[in-house]
Amino acid sequence: MLELGGTVTMTVETPVAAEVDVLVAGGGTAGCLAALAAARNGACVMLVERHGYLGGMVTAGNAGLTMFMKFSGDPEEHAADQETLRERPLDVQIAGGITKEFADRLISSGAGIGNFGQAGSYIFTSSEDTKRLLFDMMEEAGVQLRLHSWAADVLMEGDTVRGVVVESKSGRQVILAKMAIDATGDGDLCVRSGVPFHLGVTPDDITVKDGAKIGEMHAMGVMFKAGNVDLKTTFGWLTENPNRFAKQPFARFTFAEAKAHFERGDMATINILMDETPRRFQVYNLPTPGVVTLCCPSFSGDGTNVEDLTRAEVVLAGMVDRWLANMRANVPGFEGAFLLDCPEIGVRETRHIAGEHVLNIEDIYKQVDFPDSIGRGSHPIDTRPRPAWLQDPETSYPPRWFFHIPFRSLIAKERPNLMVVGRCMSATHEAFGCIRPTVQCMITGEAAGTAAALSVGKGLDDIRALPFEDLRNALTDQGVLL
Ligand SMILES: Cc1cc2nc3c(=O)[nH]c(=O)nc-3n(C[C@H](O)[C@H](O)[C@H](O)COP(=O)(O)OP(=O)(O)OC[C@H]3O[C@@H](n4cnc5c(N)ncnc54)[C@H](O)[C@@H]3O)c2cc1C
Numbered sequence: 001m002l003e004l005g006g007t008v009t010m011t012v013e014t015p016v017a018a019e020v021d022v023l024v025a026g027g028g029t030a031g032c033l034a035a036l037a038a039a040r041n042g043a044c045v046m047l048v049e050r051h052g053y054l055g056g057m058v059t060a061g062n063a064g065l066t067m068f069m070k071f072s073g074d075p076e077e078h079a080a081d082q083e084t085l086r087e088r089p090l091d092v093q094i095a096g097g098i099t100k101e102f103a104d105r106l107i108s109s110g111a112g113i114g115n116f117g118q119a120g121s122y123i124f125t126s127s128e129d130t131k132r133l134l135f136d137m138m139e140e141a142g143v144q145l146r147l148h149s150w151a152a153d154v155l156m157e158g159d160t161v162r163g164v165v166v167e168s169k170s171g172r173q174v175i176l177a178k179m180a181i182d183a184t185g186d187g188d189l190c191v192r193s194g195v196p197f198h199l200g201v202t203p204d205d206i207t208v209k210d211g212a213k214i215g216e217m218h219a220m221g222v223m224f225k226a227g228n229v230d231l232k233t234t235f236g237w238l239t240e241n242p243n244r245f246a247k248q249p250f251a252r253f254t255f256a257e258a259k260a261h262f263e264r265g266d267m268a269t270i271n272i273l274m275d276e277t278p279r280r281f282q283v284y285n286l287p288t289p290g291v292v293t294l295c296c297p298s299f300s301g302d303g304t305n306v307e308d309l310t311r312a313e314v315v316l317a318g319m320v321d322r323w324l325a326n327m328r329a330n331v332p333g334f335e336g337a338f339l340l341d342c343p344e345i346g347v348r349e350t351r352h353i354a355g356e357h358v359l360n361i362e363d364i365y366k367q368v369d370f371p372d373s374i375g376r377g378s379h380p381i382d383t384r385p386r387p388a389w390l391q392d393p394e395t396s397y398p399p400r401w402f403f404h405i406p407f408r409s410l411i412a413k414e415r416p417n418l419m420v421v422g423r424c425m426s427a428t429h430e431a432f433g434c435i436r437p438t439v440q441c442m443i444t445g446e447a448a449g450t451a452a453a454l455s456v457g458k459g460l461d462d463i464r465a466l467p468f469e470d471l472r473n474a475l476t477d478q479g480v481l482l
Helices: 029-040 075-087 097-108 127-141 188-192 231-240 255-264 306-330 361-365 429-435 438-457 468-477
Strands: 016-025 045-048 122-125 144-146 150-157 160-168 171-182 197-199 224-227 269-273 280-285 292-295 338-341 351-353 373-377 403-406 418-420
Touching (some): 016 029, 016 160, 016 438, 029 045, 029 127, 045 171, 097 122, 097 127, 097 438, 122 127, 122 280, 150 171, 150 188, 171 438, 188 351, 188 418, 224 306, 231 255, 231 269, 231 280, 255 269, 292 306, 306 338, 361 429, 373 438, 373 468, 403 438, 418 438, 438 468
Parallel strands (some): 016 045, 171 418
Antiparallel strands (some): 150 160, 160 171, 197 351, 224 338, 280 292, 373 403
8 A cells, every 4th residue: 555654566587697606695704704715715706895995883983993812801911911912922822814814914014003913802903904904914815895786685585595686776586595695694585594693682581580681782983083183192101190091991001011012013002091071081092193993882772773873873973072072181192183984874773583402602612612613702791781790890700711612503594505604693682792792703704714615615595504524624725713
């Protein structure tokens, strides 16, 4: 019925524009790693991305890449791990394979800045250089890019995805694929193909027993860049005013460590405490001199709702303006700072897609060694709500800690040729709080891309028929740390 609130059925003739082995929807870090891994393992791969560039939250949202080494809640052990990272990296490192290769290339090309000249807790990047590096890597691997294209729908045959419908300035087109990987962050392909999901807090989350509301989502936010910042002056001021410094959770540098890192030209994150609201500014240095990233004005809303997304952009643009004015007025080193880059809103949490295994916080905390482990993560929960017994992730996790990620959490439930990677993989809200940082997302992408290519190579049309031994061997050969 053609009236407000009614629905319209439309039949649109749609050309089949291409046929590939593996289609990856979403070119964030999870999707990029999936595409690279699939192409390097011999598959014909297409990567579909709605923006005109790759990198997702890392380039479109200024986010950092966390975390490459085992987590230690104990500050002394953490400091020792930083030293070990320099001398014997494999003793503390959790990420290998293409994930580590990407990190190394970020740092060696000058597009990224890490600890001790390598990937430690964090890497921060220059978005423009990262975009170019990702293009280079795709070209080297022979990945076909389809930019400025939305993955809008799927073509199903029973439970199997036969193709993906893309919308672009060229109109609506179909790309046929043997295997599909959903790296859209919000599970768009999975939803279109009817896979169940939960938004935000799930009924399986422990915090629900403490009164957390099912559906509650971690807030959206924006990380923005300021130019003409003299961080040397800021560090000098903080030396005189130590009460203005707070440790950045998870990076956990003391002021002396942060200052030493900064003076060496490494990644040095600080939290600056303020008397007025907002109470703290997170500041990250970048490879580009005089430019810093600041985090994070936030907005509560649903990142799968276009009206919430629109409102968030408008509200957060105003908040960024006020934050920067506050910095200019109150923080030495920021007097001449100007807004260099206020990217689009970053969505932290939306859908958790149901997979063959739903990763939960007990799997993570107890470090369950899954028989189908495809890699390790090490980030503690950094979302709210979280269980009372994990209120302080800095102290409540075992020393030198990491967890395993099972392959089954990347296989969309009852869909033989559809995988889901990155922040929307199959996990509860609490487990998502450990999985969502970028490094963990990249590890899932590399595994799914490798599995998709191996399956196509063996003529399998059901990813679940791939012997895990084959995947494990391929990942080990790629240098993934299992
Ligand atoms: C404000 C904020 C700060 C953060 N800070 C950090 C940090 O410091 N360190 C850290 O490790 N993590 C951080 N994170 C988390 C981390 O950045 C993300 O969880 C992670 O990058 C997600 O990776 P992804 O590849 O799953 O998704 P994304 O990076 O979101 O990539 C998804 C990609 O898919 C594309 N896409 C979406 N839908 C479609 C579609 N239908 N068709 C085609 N393309 C589509 C998007 O354009 C995007 O490129 C932060 C997140 C936020 C929001």
